[in-house]
Amino acid sequence: MKKFKVNKTFKEINEKIRHGKAVVVTAEEMIDIVEKKGALEAARKIDVVTTGTFAPMCSSGVFINFGHTSPRMRASRVWLNDVPAYGGIAAVDCYIGATEVVEGDPLNSVHPGEFNYGGGHVIEDLVAGNVIRLRLEGYGTDCYPARKLEKNITIHDLRNAILLNPRNAYQNYNCAVNMSDKTIYTYMGVLRPRMANATYSTSGQLSPLFNDPYCKTIGIGTRIFLGGTKGYVAWHGTQHNPHVPRGKNGVPKEGAGTIATIGNLIEMSPKWIVGASILGYGVSLYVGIGIPIPILNEDMAQYTSVSDKDIYTQVFDYGVDYPNGVVKSLREVSYKELRSGTITLNGKKIPTAPLSSYYRAMEIANTLKEWIEKGTFLLGEPQEILPSEKT
């Protein structure tokens, strides 16, 4: 075990938060603090660093229990505003996934499809309190005789609506270009031919898992900002992979860690849970997430001071390579360069565009900071840390 000069526990920090004495800064503010004072001094002063990310996050969805009807029904097929939900859970439970498309959508038959409505929009409509048409079909049993039902509901009529996202807040993600000769429509946005633009999708230095690259403080039970209210890390996310190339600062240079998140949709706000229609690709859900990182020691102060210039990702060709499963990085690029508005690739200057809102990420980090300063948000000590690489 490494010996530290500063040793704080979750309990001690929470005690400070309760008394309104915790010193909280955002991940952006932390960069300067560590640069000026050094990690040791910063660790003594700062208790919590807040982070944020707001981007379309597929692999999101909601467990819904819509309550029993009279006569009772075992609903095996469920639609919300004509978007199919998965009903094979229990009599009146279902799961509506963010990327499910409304029934009858022309999809990509006229390319690029518009994907105007789907699961992500149902979830946004739920959060906004809008009326939703619930349609149920069952096959009838002795205990649950009803076979068909349609009614209007809002989120307030539901017994439970639990946001449970199997994979959110990717620790890093590709930068996409298109080397083919035609415009392509991808989950990385509209990519113009012959590398005319590049897109990327993380909030860089503000992004939660960049600020705790080895997930030393994040695990099952970590309390987080989720959709405008408090939520939790439920598990490591699907595709979570800590065994990737890293920089000297420990930060992964490609997609790595992910988290599964859980929270009460009924308490969330439509500002932070927004349906997304991705041209030519499909439907998704913008999710706002922020994780508070406790500064337990000088290492955590160092990690949370990471800035865009020291965070790298890989550029991939989504025109030919990516769709064919060819993993060939065209170049390594820093988030500082990506956020400058242009990157250089093969001697060519390429304009960049983010898909993840830095503005909203800042707002999340600041909101979380406020909550903690006010003492209304305590840190959740993880019951188990996410799987990680040893340091």
Add this chain to the structure above:
Amino acid sequence: MYSRKVIIHYTADIVDQPIVHRLVKDYDLAFNILKARILPKREGLLVLDLVGTKENFDRGIRYLKKSGVKVEPLSDRVTQNTDRCVHCGACIAFCSTGALYIDKKTMMVLFDAEKCNGCELCVTACPARAMEIDLF
């Protein structure tokens, strides 16, 4: 040089009049056709970028109005719904005029209606459906 993008709505009865030709000849305005649409009943619209002196531009617009066509600035018909915009920045990838841009200071995505050419790409390419365009 003065340059403005305008929408010209015309009706079936004046569709054969050489209005754009007159703008060039009589008012010395250069034009760039950004969009032209003819509807089934032969009414239609033209989106033009008109370039000339301010005086000639104003005279040209007066001429158009007198000839019975409806003219309005394109910028009146394209709006960024600030309640829907999430400032993701995805539009920077497809808005080729720079009308949608990131304000580096606040990191908000802003809309400069004067730069917009009414291509309408953002209507379906903005994932949050924040761009509203109604040319008719």
